[in-house]
Amino acid sequence: MLVSFLKSIIYLPSSFSLNYLWNFGSMLGVMMISQIFTGFFLTFYYSSMDAFQSVQYIMYDVNFGWLFRILHSNGASMFFFCIYIHIFKSLYMGSYRLKLVWVSGVLIYFLLMGIAFTGYVLVWAQMSYWAAVVITSLMTSIPYLGKLLVWWIWGSYSVCLNTLKFFYSLHFILPWVLLVIIMMHLLFLHFFGSTSSLYCHGDYDKIHFFPVFWFKDLINICFYIFFIMFSLYLPFKLSDPMMFLENDVMASPSHVVPEWYFLFAFTILRSIPNKLFGVIFMFGSIFILIILIFPNNYYMILDNFLFFFVMIFVWSFLWLTWAGFYSTEYPFMSFNVMFTFIYFFSLFIIFSLNYLVKIVFS
Numbered sequence: 001m002l003v004s005f006l007k008s009i010i011y012l013p014s015s016f017s018l019n020y021l022w023n024f025g026s027m028l029g030v031m032m033i034s035q036i037f038t039g040f041f042l043t044f045y046y047s048s049m050d051a052f053q054s055v056q057y058i059m060y061d062v063n064f065g066w067l068f069r070i071l072h073s074n075g076a077s078m079f080f081f082c083i084y085i086h087i088f089k090s091l092y093m094g095s096y097r098l099k100l101v102w103v104s105g106v107l108i109y110f111l112l113m114g115i116a117f118t119g120y121v122l123v124w125a126q127m128s129y130w131a132a133v134v135i136t137s138l139m140t141s142i143p144y145l146g147k148l149l150v151w152w153i154w155g156s157y158s159v160c161l162n163t164l165k166f167f168y169s170l171h172f173i174l175p176w177v178l179l180v181i182i183m184m185h186l187l188f189l190h191f192f193g194s195t196s197s198l199y200c201h202g203d204y205d206k207i208h209f210f211p212v213f214w215f216k217d218l219i220n221i222c223f224y225i226f227f228i229m230f231s232l233y234l235p236f237k238l239s240d241p242m243m244f245l246e247n248d249v250m251a252s253p254s255h256v257v258p259e260w261y262f263l264f265a266f267t268i269l270r271s272i273p274n275k276l277f278g279v280i281f282m283f284g285s286i287f288i289l290i291i292l293i294f295p296n297n298y299y300m301i302l303d304n305f306l307f308f309f310v311m312i313f314v315w316s317f318l319w320l321t322w323a324g325f326y327s328t329e330y331p332f333m334s335f336n337v338m339f340t341f342i343y344f345f346s347l348f349i350i351f352s353l354n355y356l357v358k359i360v361f362s
Contacts, residue, residue: 014194014213020216023220024082024083024085024086024089025086027082027220027223030223030224031082032182034071034075034224035072035076035079035175039072042068042069042072043172045057045058045062045065046122046168048164049161051122051164052123052247055123055124070231070236071231074235076261077238078227079112080116083108083109083112084317087109090102091292091313092307094303095194096289096293098192098193099293100192101185101192102290102292104181105185106286106287106290108182110286110287111177113265115174115178116261117131117258118167118171119171120258122164122167122168122171123243124164125243125247126242126246127242127243129159129249130252130253131258133159136163138269138275138282141276142276153166238259257325258324260324262324263324264317264324265286266282266324267321267339268282271328271333281344284344288347292351294355295354295357297357297358305353309346309349309350309353313346316339316342316346317343320343323336323339
């Protein structure tokens with residue numbers, strides 16, 4: 001099996017037109033290894049019985065514990081930065097034509113958000129505790145079973161130590177599930193091929209993966225060095241100040257704000273007045289990407305139109321992320337509703353254009 005894997009990364013037919021945007025896919029593999037490695041050592045000293053104090057113990061008393069902790073916490077941000085670039089590139093290049101590759105990628109994205117959220121809660125600080133309260137309470141909007149489901153996750157009638165143990169277990173188990181789906185993603189990618197800047201994946205523009213793309217992937221070393229330098233010089237730049245205070249169950253923060261990579265979904269949730277529909281649209285902001293496979297359109301034309309609507313989607317995503325830092329006051333509430341509509345509508349237009357092309361060429 002190892003010989004087959006080595007042959008696949010040496011003789012894999014790859015389009016000669018792949019540019020550096022494709023490096024973010026391999027960079028995600030680098031960050032996955034980094035997160036598993038640093039997280040594995042952090043589990044030696046983390047205790048769910050005294051979560052916040054164990055994090056302080058790792059930072060101040062464990063040899064190089066501070067290094068592993070800041071690399072792990074900032075690694076989540078680097079992971080999401082790479083995956084967002086990877087998704088935006090894939091939308092522009094029409095990677096949704098490769099259906100199994102695309103669906104497995106969306107599942108990876110969803111699982112990654114779950115892993116990041118459970119890890120965020122494990123700090124058991126003021127902001128992460130109340131983020132757990134807010135997000136888990138959303139499940140009460142599910143008819144009939146919502147309240148029972150929340151009690152099952154909490155392990156009680158409120159967020160408590162049982163809830164933390166539940167999230168700790170998930171945070172340890174889900175990365176291995178994610179690793180399996182990543183292997184399936186790579187298997188589908190090698191079987192069906194990859195898109196390219198020529199908007200095609202035929203056999204006429206292929207070269208061996210080695211040595212050209214091996215050397216091109218060496219730029220990942222530069223990315224990782226930049227990540228380490230950022231983690232060392234600005235270790236808590238992306239962290240909320242409330243993450244340095246131990247949780248107080250009697251005093252909630254005036255404005256609960258998740259990490260930056262959750263902000264677009266958080267803004268969508270807050271822009272919908274109805275609680276149930278807010279939850280549906282929040283999860284729909286991820287799974288709506290799957291609808292792009294249904295036109296089953298192999299051809300890639302109207303690429304300038306598609307690029308235009310992909311950029312509208314990207315700009316709406318950036319607005320929703322930026323607006324998530326602010327409270328739902330005028331004028332943000334009105335703009336949030338508008339950009340939530342644009343977010344979903346732009347993907348619907350991309351879907352419609354591909355469906356139109358399929359009808360014309362069928």
